[in-house]
Amino acid sequence: xxxxxxxxxxLLALADDEHMIGAxxxxxxxxxxxxxxxxxFCSIAQDELGHAIGLYELLLDDAGTDRTQLDAFALQxxxxxxxxxxxxxxxxxxxxxxxVRHWLYDRAEDLRWKALESCTDPVVAALSLRAQxxxxxxxxxxxxxxxxxxxxxxxxxxxxxxxxxMPIAFGLFDSVATEPDMLAEGFxxxxxxxxxxxxxxxxxxxxxxxxxxxxxxxxxxxFNEQRRTVRSDGFDALxxxxxxxxxxxxxxxx
Amino acid sequence: xxxxxxxxxxxGRDEFRHAGSLDAxxxxxxxxxxxxxxxxxxxxxxxxxxxxxxxLVADPESMAVNDQKPHRHNDGSRVAARRKENRNSEA
Numbered sequence: 001x002x003x004x005x006x007x008x009x010x011l012l013a014l015a016d017d018e019h020m021i022g023a024x025x026x027x028x029x030x031x032x033x034x035x036x037x038x039x040x041f042c043s044i045a046q047d048e049l050g051h052a053i054g055l056y057e058l059l060l061d062d063a064g065t066d067r068t069q070l071d072a073f074a075l076q077x078x079x080x081x082x083x084x085x086x087x088x089x090x091x092x093x094x095x096x097x098x099x100v101r102h103w104l105y106d107r108a109e110d111l112r113w114k115a116l117e118s119c120t121d122p123v124v125a126a127l128s129l130r131a132q133x134x135x136x137x138x139x140x141x142x143x144x145x146x147x148x149x150x151x152x153x154x155x156x157x158x159x160x161x162x163x164x165x166m167p168i169a170f171g172l173f174d175s176v177a178t179e180p181d182m183l184a185e186g187f188x189x190x191x192x193x194x195x196x197x198x199x200x201x202x203x204x205x206x207x208x209x210x211x212x213x214x215x216x217x218x219x220x221x222x223f224n225e226q227r228r229t230v231r232s233d234g235f236d237a238l239x240x241x242x243x244x245x246x247x248x249x250x251x252x253x254x
Numbered sequence: 255x256x257x258x259x260x261x262x263x264x265x266g267r268d269e270f271r272h273a274g275s276l277d278a279x280x281x282x283x284x285x286x287x288x289x290x291x292x293x294x295x296x297x298x299x300x301x302x303x304x305x306x307x308x309x310l311v312a313d314p315e316s317m318a319v320n321d322q323k324p325h326r327h328n329d330g331s332r333v334a335a336r337r338k339e340n341r342n343s344e345a
Contacts, residue, residue, distance in 0.1 A: 034255075034277065035277075035291075036276050036277060036278060036287040036290075036291055037287075039287075039290050039291050039294070040286070040287055040290045040291075043290045043294060137286075137289065140286055141286060144282060144283050144286055145283075148279060148280075148283075
């Protein structure tokens with residue numbers, strides 16, 4: 001095992017975020033507002049799940065666990081053992097909420113992967129480069145879609161979604177408890193607080209460019225005490241959903 | 255929404271080929287969507303998009319006339335038959 005417990009905890013938080021946001025995005029398969037968008041959004045979901053798989057495999061390899069255990073590790077942990085943030089977990093029934101969440105999440109995700117670009121672990125650094133290439137498409141998609149909606153009569157809906165999701169989005173930057181060790185070891189180059197500051201700048205910049213007037217009420221640190229260990233309402237139902245197929249035949253080999 | 259025709263070219267000497275079409279609000283979004291609708295498995299290494307409104311369309315009636323000109327179809331079979339005939343007569 002070459003990863004420190006701190007590094008494992010940190011990567012697990014990113015992996016679980018990618019897993020949950022990917023799973024939630026896939027809820028739109030076949031339901032996107034039009035065919036081209038349906039395909040693009042589901043591609044983004046698939047990319048996020050791909051990032052999660054890359055990180056889960058890394059964690060399994062490091063622990064000396066066979067990769068056949070990936071499904072069990074990804075899907076069958078106790079809720080308290082997940083480290084995902086609430087923004088990635090919650091159910092967004094409204095397309096406008098899902099689109100805004102995608103933008104808020106990917107703005108942060110891009111910065112989080114960048115912080116791992118020169119990671120002391122070469123596998124993590126390689127994953128970071130791959131993820132960043134994919135993120136450039138995710139961000140272009142969010143920018144193009146939202147910038148156009150912002151200038152239509154749907155802008156009020158977008159603003160309402162931003163105001164609803166923004167307080168939850170700050171939970172993205174609830175660092176895992178071990179983060180200070182990671183910085184000291186040089187595993188990451190930026191703290192969650194650094195990333196959060198860059199993220200707020202990027203978000204405010206987007207809003208200004210789109211000419212959207214939004215009150216950003218919640219400040220940093222609102223969820224800090226939870227340190228990603230408490231699951232959001234609806235997590236149990238989400239996990240049950242994800243386990244539906246596995247539960248049909250728990251010993252089947254895929 | 256506007257319709258765009260997508261053309262893909264594989265790496266190497268192949269020509270651009272029509273891959274299909276898509277609908278998008280404007281050219282920038284069309285290029286963004288085409289990446290996933292027609293190149294999600296890297297089917298091409300280069301891509302063209304053409305606004306359907308910019309495609310020049312020929313009149314099918316004017317084209318159909320040429321279907322009545324069998325003398326323009328030369329598959330070489332008459333020449334081959336003649337050469338065979340010549341060979342046989344020499345033998």
